[in-house]
Amino acid sequence: MHEMSLAEGIVQIVETTARANDARAVRAVWLALGALSHVEHESLRFSFDVVKHGTVAHDARLEIEITPGRAWCMPCAESVDLARLGDACPRCGSHQLQVTQGEEMRVKEIEIA
């Protein structure tokens, strides 16, 4: 997806929170990006570095935490790990999977001064 746009969204969320907490500066931003989410991480880092200029997040570090992909396998009737969308169940090889985790894109927390 368009990482520059996501970066703008992140900075916006961070600015709003920083304002609400009377922060002078944001030191770090933690993101939770699911392993199955539609984001290219390096591109996001690059974009964030560009977009944060001139904002309260000017010197903020970006920390990305990748949450693993999980899915419910219908034939197995069990929750399994899923590395990528479209992958088969690691246990039985079926594609009848319902993704339960790993598509999220969240700003988790920020460190402010």
Place this chain on the structure above:
Amino acid sequence: MCTTCGCGHGETKIEGDAHGHAHRHAGGSEHGHDHDHDHDHEHGHDHGHEHAPGCGHDHVHHHGHAHEQGDDAAHVHDHEHVLADGTVVRHSHDHGGVAVHGDHVHFGVGAAHAHAPGMSQTRMVQIEQDILAKNNQHARFNREFLAERGIFAVNLVSSPGSGKTTLLTESIQRLLPATPVTVIEGDQQTANDAERIRATGARALQINTGKGCHLDASMVERALERLQPPDKSVLFIENVGNLVCPAAFDLGEAHKVVVLSVTEGEDKPLKYPDMFKAATLMLLNKVDLLPYVSFDVAKCIEYARRVNPAIEVMQVSATKGDGMDTWLAWVRLHAVTAKHARTQPKVATAE
């Protein structure tokens, strides 16, 4: 402009707008032109922030680690906390030169070894906000708007050239007059598609996204206000021709329907999985051309089901009529359900 991704900044035009663009305020808040919504947080006064479901309130947590004497280099600590879903997260971070020794707080214990009076401590503020939260907020509003009026809304997505608009004009001609239909059209430029729709007798509103590559929920919200679709009708939203971006944006529709034509590759579902996963129904269009192309229908359906086991598939030809009855039966069935599920019955009016 897309409120989430900023694409098409200042360029979104909705038919009938004098100058339909969103703009930013000096304080960083921004809002669309024509309206003022209570639910829109960006109005220049701080509501704090929206929370992801399950996250009750934001809180500040201090790290408060004790340190061994003499440990006065810039500190790196391992910090562990547990997310709402049980995921344990460990990360290291620098305290920016602050250390706590028992009840004595040291400032300025970074590499400079200087005590800088007044240098502030840092604190953590938990946010847990979905990056797409703003779009989803608008999408929820749209969904409620439509539910209150008993309107069934479909978000039509595809590559450019799959035959969406023709499929729409052919569908509308068969649906009218028994089923009222309105259309929201999305394209970068021109009102060509909206005009083609209007020629069928249905009302249509064109959204030009400018440089933008997808419709988002706030654009659709503004369009709905202008369009005022009638109660108990069907709303088609023809998204910008794009098999990538629209997948991620909830517009408030009941279903995303992906249109794939047999003149495209049968492995499209594997190459663009996000879109096929987001769709409830795949319409395989232009089947009248099957004798002239090497398109493997069975394989295509298999690929689609691999990416989305629950996806329904219908084979149609908008121009020749194949499969149109089945597709329209699906539309009518959902329209009837939406009519009867109307959430807020209005005062009875003459119908």
